[in-house]
Amino acid sequence: MTIRSKFLVAAVATLMAGVAVPAMAVTLRYANQGDLKSLDPYTVNETTTNAHLGHVYEGLTRRGKDLSIQPSLAERWEISEDGLSWRFFLRKGVKFHNGNPFTADDVIFSAERVRAQGSNFQTRVPTNSEWVKVDDYTVDVKLKSPNPILNSQWDTWYILDKEWAEANNAVSPTPAAATTPSYASLNANGTGPFKIESHQPGVKTVFKANKEWWDKAEHNLDEIVFTPIGSDATRVAALLSGEVDVIEPVPLQDIQRVNSSANAKVLSGPELRTIFLGMDQTRDELLFSNVKGKNPFKDKRVREAFYKAIDIETIKSRVMRGMSTPSALMIAPDLFTYSKDFVRPKYDIEGAKKLLADAGYPNGFEIGMDCPNDRYVNDEAICQAVVSMLARAGVKVNLMAQPKAQYFGKVLKSGNYNTSFYLLGWTPGTFDSHNVLHDIEGCRDNPQSSRGESNLGNFCNKKHDELTDKILVESNKEKRDQMIKEAFQITFDEYGYIPLHQQALAWGVSNKVKLSQRADNSVLLYWATKE
Amino acid sequence: MAEAIQAAPAPQAQPTTWAGRFLDSDIWASFKRSKLTMVAAFVTFLFMAAAVLAGLAPQDPFDPAQLDLLNSRLPPLWDAEGQAPFLLGTDEQGRDIFSAILYGLRISLAVGFLGVAFSATLGIALGLIAGYVGGTTDAIIMRVADVQLTFPAILIALLVDGVVKSVLGGQLDGMTTLSVLVFSIGLSFWVQYARTVRGSVMVEKNKDYIAAAKLIGLPAPVIMFRHVLPNVLGPVLVIATINLALAIITEATLSFLGTGMPETMPSLGTLIRIGNNYLFSGEWWIIAFPGVALALLVLAINLLGDWLRDALNPKLR
Numbered sequence: 001m002t003i004r005s006k007f008l009v010a011a012v013a014t015l016m017a018g019v020a021v022p023a024m025a026v027t028l029r030y031a032n033q034g035d036l037k038s039l040d041p042y043t044v045n046e047t048t049t050n051a052h053l054g055h056v057y058e059g060l061t062r063r064g065k066d067l068s069i070q071p072s073l074a075e076r077w078e079i080s081e082d083g084l085s086w087r088f089f090l091r092k093g094v095k096f097h098n099g100n101p102f103t104a105d106d107v108i109f110s111a112e113r114v115r116a117q118g119s120n121f122q123t124r125v126p127t128n129s130e131w132v133k134v135d136d137y138t139v140d141v142k143l144k145s146p147n148p149i150l151n152s153q154w155d156t157w158y159i160l161d162k163e164w165a166e167a168n169n170a171v172s173p174t175p176a177a178a179t180t181p182s183y184a185s186l187n188a189n190g191t192g193p194f195k196i197e198s199h200q201p202g203v204k205t206v207f208k209a210n211k212e213w214w215d216k217a218e219h220n221l222d223e224i225v226f227t228p229i230g231s232d233a234t235r236v237a238a239l240l241s242g243e244v245d246v247i248e249p250v251p252l253q254d255i256q257r258v259n260s261s262a263n264a265k266v267l268s269g270p271e272l273r274t275i276f277l278g279m280d281q282t283r284d285e286l287l288f289s290n291v292k293g294k295n296p297f298k299d300k301r302v303r304e305a306f307y308k309a310i311d312i313e314t315i316k317s318r319v320m321r322g323m324s325t326p327s328a329l330m331i332a333p334d335l336f337t338y339s340k341d342f343v344r345p346k347y348d349i350e351g352a353k354k355l356l357a358d359a360g361y362p363n364g365f366e367i368g369m370d371c372p373n374d375r376y377v378n379d380e381a382i383c384q385a386v387v388s389m390l391a392r393a394g395v396k397v398n399l400m401a402q403p404k405a406q407y408f409g410k411v412l413k414s415g416n417y418n419t420s421f422y423l424l425g426w427t428p429g430t431f432d433s434h435n436v437l438h439d440i441e442g443c444r445d446n447p448q449s450s451r452g453e454s455n456l457g458n459f460c461n462k463k464h465d466e467l468t469d470k471i472l473v474e475s476n477k478e479k480r481d482q483m484i485k486e487a488f489q490i491t492f493d494e495y496g497y498i499p500l501h502q503q504a505l506a507w508g509v510s511n512k513v514k515l516s517q518r519a520d521n522s523v524l525l526y527w528a529t530k531e
Numbered sequence: 532m533a534e535a536i537q538a539a540p541a542p543q544a545q546p547t548t549w550a551g552r553f554l555d556s557d558i559w560a561s562f563k564r565s566k567l568t569m570v571a572a573f574v575t576f577l578f579m580a581a582a583v584l585a586g587l588a589p590q591d592p593f594d595p596a597q598l599d600l601l602n603s604r605l606p607p608l609w610d611a612e613g614q615a616p617f618l619l620g621t622d623e624q625g626r627d628i629f630s631a632i633l634y635g636l637r638i639s640l641a642v643g644f645l646g647v648a649f650s651a652t653l654g655i656a657l658g659l660i661a662g663y664v665g666g667t668t669d670a671i672i673m674r675v676a677d678v679q680l681t682f683p684a685i686l687i688a689l690l691v692d693g694v695v696k697s698v699l700g701g702q703l704d705g706m707t708t709l710s711v712l713v714f715s716i717g718l719s720f721w722v723q724y725a726r727t728v729r730g731s732v733m734v735e736k737n738k739d740y741i742a743a744a745k746l747i748g749l750p751a752p753v754i755m756f757r758h759v760l761p762n763v764l765g766p767v768l769v770i771a772t773i774n775l776a777l778a779i780i781t782e783a784t785l786s787f788l789g790t791g792m793p794e795t796m797p798s799l800g801t802l803i804r805i806g807n808n809y810l811f812s813g814e815w816w817i818i819a820f821p822g823v824a825l826a827l828l829v830l831a832i833n834l835l836g837d838w839l840r841d842a843l844n845p846k847l848r
Contacts, residue, residue: 232808253812318600384624391596399795
């Protein structure tokens with residue numbers, strides 16, 4: 001054989017090898033306006049991050065396309081007569097991505113870790129509950145007081161591998177305010193339908209399908225490539241050109257453009273998230289204000305003035321292009337029967353000025369505002385509109401709009417609630433009012449309790465909290481709803497928060513992709529198929 | 532005979548006033564010859580006048596109380612849906628694009644001039660010292676300059692901007708952000724001045740007038756700044772003009788990337804960033820007009836710089 005023919009044979013062999021690959025791997029490319037900062041599932045309790053990590057990690061339960069609770073890592077559970085003891089039967093034969101078997105030890109470890117300092121998910125597991133391993137696949141949870149909705153948020157309480165965490169110095173959760181990444185924030189080891197192939201924060205994250213997953217996969221994907229694309233126009237261009245298959249959100253101004261294109265469409269619907277403004281009502285002096293020696297937000301008149309200075313209808317028509325539902329409550333109307341009994345106080349700029357003058361601020365004052373710029377639909381634009389509306393009432397607002405990674409690190413518990421006035425969005429993880437009353441509107445004064453964990457401004461009312469505790473254990477729906485209404489009425493009358501609106505879902509989806517849209521805005525690609 | 536005497540030209544009188552001397556100079560002559568330069572100078576002048584007179588604009592875009600959401604996203608006046616007084620339309624917050632461009636020009640030019648002044652001062656001082664003192668001092672300064680030259684200026688500006696902001700921390704007001712921008716742009720452009728000045732100083736310092744100054748015992752700083760400096764300023768002026776355009780572009784780039792001026796106090800770069808979100812939605816005026824203004828300004832200043840370089844170059848005369 002001459003050298004030349006050898007070369008030829010080699011070339012043909014290479015070519016054949018190329019042809020021999022059975023089918024093209026199916027890759028789905030997904031772009032979100034915000035980044036996936038940390039892979040540690042206990043760092044930030046935020047829907048987008050939870051959805052990303054839901055591909056890799058799983059909870060004892062999961063939620064279906066209609067948000068119903070389904071068994072996941074726990075096959076079934078039993079509740080004792082007195083409601084103080086829950087027994088969970090774990091699924092057998094489940095393996096973590098590194099091959100370790102999933103057992104009761106992992107559940108008990110995760111229950112400890114999720115309650116530890118630095119976790120943003122402390123509300124997932126009652127602080128004073130006791131976790132007992134019965135055998136490798138049975139866990140008992142002993143409660144101090146009954147909690148009928150104990151497992152309603154466990155779809156986003158992800159179970160970690162104890163052995164993996166201990167071997168990699170990842171036993172304590174990574175706080176959102178952490179400045180150096182921990183092992184768990186850069187690596188993941190779950191039981192879910194996808195594994196993390198590579199993770200470059202701010203650049204891209206590649207998920208590979210987990211062929212050994214315990215459940216039957218609904219998707220036909222081999223790979224998901226996630227890229228954050230902050231710029232609205234670039235994100236839309238990427239979808240229209242076919243460079244990515246799914247984007248979230250589609251900027252409101254581009255919905256028509258996407259729908260009129262030949263290769264993509266917008267999936268839209270009402271979202272369960274409420275966007276609102278919060279005010280620091282706990283410090284004796286605000287961190288970011290020119291008012292010294294007192295906190296203007298402790299005066300109800302000031303809070304009422306802020307509320308009335310905001311023209312929500314104009315925000316709806318101009319900033320949200322009609323794609324929002326102004327809200328008087330901190331919960332979406334779909335989640336609470338009596339929502340329609342609450343009506344927002346009318347926009348009244350003169351009234352606001354008068355209230356401020358009565359409160360002792362005839363010339364207004366200066367205040368710093370915190371706002372994310374890549375988290376909610378038009379978040380920064382809403383904040384700017386609020387700045388100019390409050391300016392008319394004489395309040396000078398210094399706006400600090402940042403990417404969510406920095407924003408959450410500053411304003412959440414791990415950043416010591418370092419804010420005076422902020423914009424936030426909230427979907428109750430339980431899809432029930434109790435979560436809002438407890439996490440967002442509950443007093444933060446007991447360090448032993450996780451109540452008020454996301455109440456960044458610490459609006460606090462004791463009667464409200466007593467009602468919240470009764471609501472938790474009340475089983476009569478009508479009585480329960482009445483109590484919920486009463487509790488919401490307190491927040492409403494106190495102007496504890498300024499609810500703005502429920503935004504609309506807008507996902508851009510290539511015509512090659514089929515997927516289900518869940519009303520909590522979780523983009524879950526394990527339900528996606530691609531041609 | 533008398534005729535012959537008359538024919539001998541009388542020596543031209545030297546103009547004595549400052550303006551007279553200027554009008555008589557080669558530079559003015561060269562300026563008058565170049566139509567393009569005259570246009571560029573006119574455009575630059577127009578922009579500067581616009582920046583100075585920005586206060587007369589129909590709206591103060593930095594005052595949130597003057598923005599009305601109900602005026603948001605209006606097209607330019609000549610469009611059927613346009614509304615007075617919004618000549619070039621409005622953005623999503625109801626900010627008048629025309630006023631925003633005028634105020635944005637103010638920031639762009641201020642950052643440009645201050646940035647150039649800062650980098651020129653730093654560069655000239657270091658260049659003079661390096662060239663005049665020589666030895667180890669020279670080596671250290673020039674090696675630092677060489678290292679810095681290996682990075683693109685925008686990268687250094689981004690780096691300095693990021694570090695300073697994280698050191699200052701918290702909420703920065705408009706003026707602080709502006710100072711940080713000037714500082715970071717100044718730090719990224721000093722090298723060219725230093726190298727040019729150093730080169731010229733090396734030539735000048737061996738000339739007789741310097742030797743004379745040394746002989747009568749003048750201290751080094753006096754020789755450097757009073758005697759050497761005026762003789763090396765020509766090339767510095769050329770670099771400064773071209774760098775003015777570069778500094779303006781750098782500021783716009785930083786603002787476009789979101790690390791410069793905030794949206795509540797937009798410069799031209801910030802306006803382009805805002806407008807960039809509407810590229811696909813038909814609201815073209817939000818990005819087009821600030822973009823055109825920035826391009827024109829930078830082009831005009833660059834043309835002036837090119838002309839100045841040629842005019843001051845004796846070899847091209």
